[in-house]
Amino acid sequence: IVADPEASVVAYKLCRIVFLNKMDIFTEKLKNEKKFKEFKEALQYSGEADADKCAAHVADRLREIVVKEEEKSGGGGQKRGKLEEVSVKIHVTNALDTEMMQKVASDIKVSILTFTLKDLGMIL
Secondary structure, eight states, X not given: OOSSGGGSGGGXXXXXXEEEOOHHHHHHHHTSHHHHHHXXXXXXXXXXXXXXXXXXXXXXXXXXXXXXXXXXXXXXOSOOSOGGGSSXXXXXXXXTOHHHHHHHHHHHHHHHHHHHHHHTXXXX
């Protein structure tokens, strides 16, 4: 997060895509009680040591940050009902899973195309 809202990423029209990569390593680290405790403290997480739930929590925290930054910069003019509606795409990946990576690549193409068409005023 940038201290100067004018220089903040949300001050610009961007298609935000975040990769939470290496899920296999993340899953292993969550099995370590000390690492899981550190994760819980760092991200105010109160759930179980389930990799999917932990990754979903990280995604929600990232969306919350984007919403706060948009509000500070004046770019979040509309109230959003759900965090999933925030203009950031989050993909949980494992680079060794080629089928999943193909889907992610396809999703990215759709996200960029949709963002561009909206920016040009061609779709709402």
